[in-house]
Amino acid sequence: MSVEAISPRMLWLLSICAFASMASMRVCDAMLPALAFDFSTTAGQVARAISAFALAYGLLQLFYGPLGDRYGKVRVIGFATLACTLGNVGAAFSSNLDWLVASRIASGAAAAGIIPLTMAWIGDNVPYAGRQEVLARLLGATVFGMIAGQWVGGLVADTLGWRAAFAMLAVLFLASGLLLVSWGGQTLTQPQGHVESAVRRTGAVLAVPWARAVLAVTFVEGALAYSAIAFIPSQLHAQFDLSMPAAGGIVALYGVGGLIYSRSARMLVRRLGEANLARLGGVCMAIAFGTLAWAPSWRWALPACLIAGFGFYALHNTLQTNATQMAPAARGTAVSLFACVLFLGQSLGVLVAAWFVDRLSAAPVFAFSALGLLLLGGSFAMLMALHRRTLKES
Numbered sequence: 001m002s003v004e005a006i007s008p009r010m011l012w013l014l015s016i017c018a019f020a021s022m023a024s025m026r027v028c029d030a031m032l033p034a035l036a037f038d039f040s041t042t043a044g045q046v047a048r049a050i051s052a053f054a055l056a057y058g059l060l061q062l063f064y065g066p067l068g069d070r071y072g073k074v075r076v077i078g079f080a081t082l083a084c085t086l087g088n089v090g091a092a093f094s095s096n097l098d099w100l101v102a103s104r105i106a107s108g109a110a111a112a113g114i115i116p117l118t119m120a121w122i123g124d125n126v127p128y129a130g131r132q133e134v135l136a137r138l139l140g141a142t143v144f145g146m147i148a149g150q151w152v153g154g155l156v157a158d159t160l161g162w163r164a165a166f167a168m169l170a171v172l173f174l175a176s177g178l179l180l181v182s183w184g185g186q187t188l189t190q191p192q193g194h195v196e197s198a199v200r201r202t203g204a205v206l207a208v209p210w211a212r213a214v215l216a217v218t219f220v221e222g223a224l225a226y227s228a229i230a231f232i233p234s235q236l237h238a239q240f241d242l243s244m245p246a247a248g249g250i251v252a253l254y255g256v257g258g259l260i261y262s263r264s265a266r267m268l269v270r271r272l273g274e275a276n277l278a279r280l281g282g283v284c285m286a287i288a289f290g291t292l293a294w295a296p297s298w299r300w301a302l303p304a305c306l307i308a309g310f311g312f313y314a315l316h317n318t319l320q321t322n323a324t325q326m327a328p329a330a331r332g333t334a335v336s337l338f339a340c341v342l343f344l345g346q347s348l349g350v351l352v353a354a355w356f357v358d359r360l361s362a363a364p365v366f367a368f369s370a371l372g373l374l375l376l377g378g379s380f381a382m383l384m385a386l387h388r389r390t391l392k393e394s
Contacts, residue, residue, distance in 0.1 A: 010074070011134070013183060014118045015141035016176045017081045021114040023152075023171050024084060024107055025053060030154025030161045030248030038162070039097045043234045044358035046097060049104045050230050051350040056108030057341030060301040062202065064085040064113040065336035067121070074180065080113030082178035085170050087111075092166035100334050108343075113279050115142060123324060123331055139262045139317070144307075147255035152235060154248025171346040201333040211326040211334065215341045217380045218319050222345030224376065225312050227353035228362075229254065232305065235362035240298035250301050257309025258338030265317060275381040278318045282377015284311025286370045291368035305316040315377050322384070 028035070028049045035046040068076045074149030094100035118138060126134050156165040205211050229251070236247040261268075268277055288308035289302050323338035324331060353365040 010183065011137065013176060013180050014074075014077065014121070015138060017180060018075060018115045018118055018173075019141045019145035019148070020081070020084070020169065020176060021111040022142045023149035024088065024111055024173075025057070026146045027153035027165055027169065028053075028104070029150050029230050030244050030251065031157035031165065032234045033237050033244060034157045034162045035097075035100070038132075039100075041097060042358050043048075043231075043238075044354035046100075047230065047350055047354040048097070048101050049153035049353070051106035051347045052101045053104040054226070054343045054350065055347035056105045057112045058340045058347060059115060059342075060109045060112035060347075061336040061340035064117055065333050066201070068113070068117045068120065073117045073124070077117050078177055078181035079115055079123075080110050080117075081173055082181060083110035084114075084173040085177065085183065088166045088170035088173060089169030092170065094163075102171070110113075112339070112343075119324075120331065120335050130270045139313075140259060143255045143258040143262065145251040146258070150233065150255070151245070151248040151252035154244040155322070158243060158245045187387045200290075201330045202337065203221070204330050205327040205334045205337055208327050210322075211337075213320060213383050213387070214322050214326050215248050215337060217376060217383070218338055219318065219341040219345040220372070220376055221315065223257030223349030223352075224340040224369040224372045225285065225349075227347035228292075229308075230350050231353060231357055231362040231365060232301070234357075235292070235366075236298055236301055240359070242298055244281040245343050246375055250298070251305055253302060253305040254312075257306040257311070260306075261310045261313040261317070268314070272323070274318050275384050277314050278377050278381045278384065280377070281311045281313075281315025281318070282374045282380075284308070284314065285377075287311075289366045289370035289373070293363045293370065311373075315373075315380070319380070332363035 005144070028046075032043045032046055035049065036043045039046060064080070084107055087103050087105075087110055088104060090103030091100055094103055110374060115138075119135065122134050122138065153162075155166050156168065199235060206215075232251045232254075233244060233247040236242045236250060237244055242250075268280075272280065284307050288304040288311060291304040292308075295304065320338070323335060327334040353362070356362075356364050
């Protein structure tokens with residue numbers, strides 16, 4: 001199937017679902033102070049609403065890959081989107097922090113079936129020559145979702161209350177899920193072949209040394225990058241007394257940096273190559289998070305967030321590209337594992353970072369992430385060079 005042969009309506013609707021999924025993931029970032037106030041606790045404690053989502057999102061990846069292969073990826077995405085409605089309704093009516101965390105676990109478990117399966121669907125239906133173009137459209141939708149979650153989440157929490165933000169997400173998930181379930185059955189049929197055991201397919205991916213290397217780097221990337229991102233709004237609020245809508249708006253520049261990367265990715269890959277692009281990503285994030293750690297004024301956060309977003313997607317997109325090819329015979333399972341370890345890393349990173357934020361501040365988290373991501377980008381570049389050398393010699 002060519003790029004032109006894909007239904008624009010279907011791709012648009014899948015992108016809306018991906019937008020909502022990413023907005024739901026990041027919506028709590030800018031409302032941590034409001035949640036801490038309402039539940040009479042600390043920002044580190046309410047950050048469990050972020051780490052719980054990420055943990056459920058990561059673990060459920062191993063479930064959705066085989067399910068999508070058996071029953072059809074679009075159908076599973078549609079029902080997963082509808083299930084997200086319930087999690088967000090539960091969050092909107094949370095009477096205590098434990099209820100909110102449980103609702104976020106449900107939301108993360110359901111959202112896990114949207115973006116990775118959409119990537120796998122694109123991989124199934126678009127030839128490799130045109131795949132980058134279509135994946136770039138999906139990347140744009142997810143980045144806009146992240147911007148909306150971080151900025152609109154803080155704005156709505158400050159004006160209408162944080163419960164309204166979850167209610168708005170519930171409506172979006174309900175509408176897009178109903179449309180996708182309806183349209184998916186009319187416009188797409190996928191022949192289903194024999195589905196191997198999920199354990200066997202996972203073992204086949206993990207048996208590939210290069211796959212293990214990519215997954216290990218992805219885990220560390222998730223732990224370092226997302227733990228820093230999660231606490232930028234609350235740190236700007238606490239240190240510089242910015243309102244949460246203003247802090248969320250500044251952090252939204254992270255997504256703008258990602259959009260800049262997505263528009264220039266083809267040129268950058270052609271001129272720099274994958275290895276240098278990974279190095280560039282590590283350097284950009286080191287500069288950005290280092291700046292946030294020692295910024296004397298909130299104004300320094302403006303270019304820092306923009307550069308951090310550009311750097312993250314430069315490194316992450318390189319990892320993503322390698323993930324789609326690290327085990328071609330089990331691509332669906334490989335992509336699911338990739339997403340799984342990314343968000344398990346995020347969950348662990350946020351939990352550890354919360355400990356430091358409660359006892360010190362977010363500055364040590366930013367500084368550690370800056371150094372770690374600088375080393376990670378350089379290390380992955382060297383691993384790619386070694387891998388290619390091995391392939392040539394074999």
